[in-house]
Amino acid sequence: MPDTTAKINFTNGDTEFDASGVQFVINPNDEFGLTRAIWFKEQAGATVTVVNVGGPDAEATLRKALATGADEAIRVNAAPTDGFFVAKQLAEVVKNGGYDLVIAGKESLDYNGAMVPGMLAGLTGYDFVNGCIKLDVTGSDVTAVREIDGGKETISAKLPLVIAGQKGLVEEKDLRIPNMRGIMQARTKALTILEPVAANATTKAVKFEKPAPKSAVKLISPDNLDELVNLLHNEAKVI
Amino acid sequence: MSILIYAESAEGKFKKTAFELASYAKKIAAETGTTVTAVTINVSDASALAAYGVDKALNVNIDKLKAFNAKAYADVIKQAAVKESSKFVLFSSNTDSLYIAPLVAVGLEAGYASNVVGLPQSIAPFQVKRHAFSNKAFTVTEITTEVKVLAIGKNSFGLVESASSLTQEDFEPSLNDNDFTVKVESSEKVTGKVTIADAEIVVSGGRGLKGPENWGILEDLASALGAATACSKPVSDLGWRPHSEHVGQTGKPVAANLYIALGISGAIQHIAGINSSKVKVVINSDADAPFFKVADYGVVGDVFDIVPRLTEKIKAFKAQNS
Numbered sequence: 273m274p275d276t277t278a279k280i281n282f283t284n285g286d287t288e289f290d291a292s293g294v295q296f297v298i299n300p301n302d303e304f305g306l307t308r309a310i311w312f313k314e315q316a317g318a319t320v321t322v323v324n325v326g327g328p329d330a331e332a333t334l335r336k337a338l339a340t341g342a343d344e345a346i347r348v349n350a351a352p353t354d355g356f357f358v359a360k361q362l363a364e365v366v367k368n369g370g371y372d373l374v375i376a377g378k379e380s381l382d383y384n385g386a387m388v389p390g391m392l393a394g395l396t397g398y399d400f401v402n403g404c405i406k407l408d409v410t411g412s413d414v415t416a417v418r419e420i421d422g423g424k425e426t427i428s429a430k431l432p433l434v435i436a437g438q439k440g441l442v443e444e445k446d447l448r449i450p451n452m453r454g455i456m457q458a459r460t461k462a463l464t465i466l467e468p469v470a471a472n473a474t475t476k477a478v479k480f481e482k483p484a485p486k487s488a489v490k491l492i493s494p495d496n497l498d499e500l501v502n503l504l505h506n507e508a509k510v511i
Numbered sequence: 512m513s514i515l516i517y518a519e520s521a522e523g524k525f526k527k528t529a530f531e532l533a534s535y536a537k538k539i540a541a542e543t544g545t546t547v548t549a550v551t552i553n554v555s556d557a558s559a560l561a562a563y564g565v566d567k568a569l570n571v572n573i574d575k576l577k578a579f580n581a582k583a584y585a586d587v588i589k590q591a592a593v594k595e596s597s598k599f600v601l602f603s604s605n606t607d608s609l610y611i612a613p614l615v616a617v618g619l620e621a622g623y624a625s626n627v628v629g630l631p632q633s634i635a636p637f638q639v640k641r642h643a644f645s646n647k648a649f650t651v652t653e654i655t656t657e658v659k660v661l662a663i664g665k666n667s668f669g670l671v672e673s674a675s676s677l678t679q680e681d682f683e684p685s686l687n688d689n690d691f692t693v694k695v696e697s698s699e700k701v702t703g704k705v706t707i708a709d710a711e712i713v714v715s716g717g718r719g720l721k722g723p724e725n726w727g728i729l730e731d732l733a734s735a736l737g738a739a740t741a742c743s744k745p746v747s748d749l750g751w752r753p754h755s756e757h758v759g760q761t762g763k764p765v766a767a768n769l770y771i772a773l774g775i776s777g778a779i780q781h782i783a784g785i786n787s788s789k790v791k792v793v794i795n796s797d798a799d800a801p802f803f804k805v806a807d808y809g810v811v812g813d814v815f816d817i818v819p820r821l822t823e824k825i826k827a828f829k830a831q832n833s
Contacts, residue, residue: 274644276645276760276779276780276783277779277780280644280647280648282648300760300761301761354622355613355623356616356617356622356623359617381644381645381760381761381783382643382644382645383643383644383650384625384626384642384643384644384645385623385625385626386609386613386625387612387613387616387623387625388613389613390581390610390612390613390614390616390617391613391614391616391617391623393613393614394585394613394614394616394617394618395617399582399692399693400581400582400610400614400693401693402581402606402609402610403606403610405754415696419606419755419763420579420606420607420698420700421521421605421606421607421706421708421709422700422701422704422706422708422709423698423699423700423701423706423755424698424699424755425579425695425697425698425699426695426696426697426698427693427694427695427696428693428694428696429692429693429694430692438761439754439757439761439762440754444748472655473655474616474620474621474622474623474654474655474656475622475623475624475652475653475654475655476652476653476655477650477651477652477653478638478650478651478652478653479650479651480643480648480649480650480651481640481648481649481650481651482647482648482649483646483647483648483649486804486805489793489803489804489806489807489808489809490807490808490809491803491808491809491810491811492808492809492810493810494810494811494812494813494816494817497810497817497820497821497824498824500792500808500810500821500824501821501824501825501828503808504769504790504792504808505828505832508769508789508790508807508808510711510712510768510769510789510790511712511736511769511825511828
C-alpha cells in the first residue's frame with residue numbers, strides 16, 4: 273500500500289490511483305502480523321510464508337518481508353481488482369499449502385475494505401478471529417484477544433485459523449526491521465510466482481474523488497469561549 | 512426481496528447504529544419498491560425498530576448465541592437473507608457487524624462494500640460512495656453481483672424517523688456445532704463510560720498535555736459534554752493512556768459528531784483516523800499545528816488555561832439548556 277504519509281492523487285480522469293512518486297510499504301497492520309509470525313518461527317519452529325496478490329512491483333515489498341525474517345514468499349501474478357478476487361487467490365494458496373495459521377492485517381490502509389481476511393476464512397472454512405490484538409498458540413490450541421466496542425474479549429480457538437490482526441499483536445517497539453544479514457539472506461530465499469485461479473471480481477472501483485476543499489478554520493479568541501460554545505450550539509449544532 | 516438489516520444489540524437493547532441502519536435501508540426500500548426486514552439476536556422486544564421504518568423483525572432467541580460468535584451469527588443472517596430472498600444485506604460499522612459482514616458476503620456469493628457513506632448514487636448499476644485511503648479520498652464502488660452486502664459508516668446517514676406497522680416473528684435458524692469452535696472465554700468492558708465507538712462527542716488529548724497527571728482537565732471537559740476520551744498515538748506509546756484510547760490510522764477510527772483535540776498537532780496519520788468526524792475543534796498553543804488546517808473551529812492558546820474555562824462554559828450552557 274502507499275506509504276501512510278503519501279499524498280493521495282488520482283489520474284486518468286480520476287479512475288486510477290496515481291502511483292507516480294509514491295513509495296509502497298507493507299501495510300502497518302500486516303507488519304505487526306509479520307513480526308508475530310517470525311516470533312512463532314523462533315519459539316516453535318514454524319515456517320513463515322508471505323503472500324501477495326499483485327504485479328511484479330510488489331516484489332520489493334515481499335523481499336523486504338523476507339529480509340525481516342520470513343522463510344519464503346509467494347506472489348500471485350494478478351492485479352488485485354477487488355477484495356473477493358484477492359481472497360479467492362489467497363484461499364487457493366492456503367488450501368494448497370496446508371497452512372495452520374494465516375495472519376492477515378485487520379484492514380489495508382488504502383482501500384480500507386476490511387474484508388479479505390473474513391472472506392478468506394469463509395472460502396477455506398477456517399475459523400476466524402477479527403480485530404486480534406494478542407495471539408498465542410500452544411499445539412493446536414489458540415488463545416486470542418480481540419478488540420470489541422468498549423473493551424476486549426479473550427477467545428479460545430483451534431488451528432487451522434485465520435486471524436485479522438492489528439497493533440497489539442506485538443508492541444511497536446518490538447517490530448522487526450530488516451538488518452544487513454537479513455537483506456543478504458533474502459536474496460537467496462525462494463520467491464515463487466503463481467498464476468491466478470479464475471475468479472470474478474464482485475465489485476469495481478468506478479472513480480475516485482477527493483474531499484471537497486475545506487473552508488478555513490474559524491479562529492476563536494481564548495478570551496471569548498462563549499463564542500465557541502455558541503458556534504457549536506447554533507452553527508454546528510453538535511451540542 | 513425485502514432489504515435485510517442486521518440490527519445489532521447489546522444486553523438486549525438495540526445500538527443507535529441499528530436505527531441509523533434501518534433509516535438507510537428504508538430509503539433504499541422506498542426507491543426500489545420493497546420492504547425492510549431486520550434480524551435481531553436475543554432482543555426481547557424489537558418494537559423500537561417500528562419508528563425507523565422496519566416492516567418485519569425476525570427475532571432469534573437462542574441461549575447459545577448470548578456470547579457473540581461471528582460464524583454462528585453469520586449463519587443466522589445468511590439463512591434470513593435466503594428466507595427473505597433479500598438482494599441487499601446491510602450492516603452497520605460496529606466491530607461485531609464488520610466481523611460478520613465478509614463471512615455473510617462470501618456465503619451469499621455477494622459483492623461487499625464497506626465504509627459506505629451516503630445513499631447509492633445509482634441502483635442499476637448499483638454504485639455507492641465509500642471512504643478510502645484512510646479518509647483522504649472517496650471511491651465510487653460498483654457492486655456487480657445480484658446480492659449486495661453493504662456496511663454503512665457510522666453517523667454517515669443519521670436517524671430518519673418513519674413509522675411503520677412492524678410485524679414480528681420468531682426465527683429459528685439451524686445452527687451447526689462447527690459454528691461454535693471459536694469461544695469467548697472472558698470479556699473486559701469499561702462500564703459507566705461512553706465508548707469511543709458509541710460516542711457522539713470525543714475529547715482527545717495529545718503530547719501538548721505534557722503528562723498523564725494532567726488528564727483531569729480533559730476528563731472534566733469530556734464529562735461535561737458526555738463525551739468519550741481518546742488520545743493520540745504518541746500519548747499511548749508513552750504509556751500515558753491505555754492503547755484502547757489511541758485513535759488514528761493504526762488505532763481506533765472515530766466518526767463522531769464532534770471531535771475536540773487538545774494539544775494534538777495533527778499528524779497526517781492522526782487526521783486519517785478522525786477525519787470522518789463531522790465537526791472538529793482544536794485547541795493548541797502552536798498556531799502552525801497542522802490540525803488547524805482540517806479543523807472547523809480553533810483556539811490558539813494554552814490548553815491548561817483554556818480547557819478548564821471551556822468546561823465551566825459548557826456546564827453553564829448545559830445547565831441553561833437542560
